Amino acid sequence: MSCNCAHIKIPKSNRLAIVEIPPSCIATTMCYSHEHHIRITSSVPKDAKPVRVGYDPIRHVFLIMLEHESFEPVMEGTTPPTLDPPSIYEIKCPYSPNP
Numbered sequence: 001m002s003c004n005c006a007h008i009k010i011p012k013s014n015r016l017a018i019v020e021i022p023p024s025c026i027a028t029t030m031c032y033s034h035e036h037h038i039r040i041t042s043s044v045p046k047d048a049k050p051v052r053v054g055y056d057p058i059r060h061v062f063l064i065m066l067e068h069e070s071f072e073p074v075m076e077g078t079t080p081p082t083l084d085p086p087s088i089y090e091i092k093c094p095y096s097p098n099p
Helices: 023-030
Strands: 016-021 036-041 049-056 061-067 087-092
Touching: 016 023, 023 061, 023 087
Parallel strands: none
Antiparallel strands: 016 061, 036 087, 049 061
């Protein structure tokens, strides 16, 4: 799925990719109790550098443009590829005082 990122300028490096994060994903990370942990899995390299952030109000997603040497080069004037969104899992803590 491609995104309309015309408002996001391409930085000098051209090894870029975009991750789309729905607001519900962010809310999940903020709305868990002390009895639960969250595990986030993602295809984004740990040392990827965020270079731009935007919001698409039509599709209701945050757009995070990342730079990393492992990404394929992007031609100027084109939209970087979109990576798979992260997955968030809620995990009950084994030491929780409430069963």
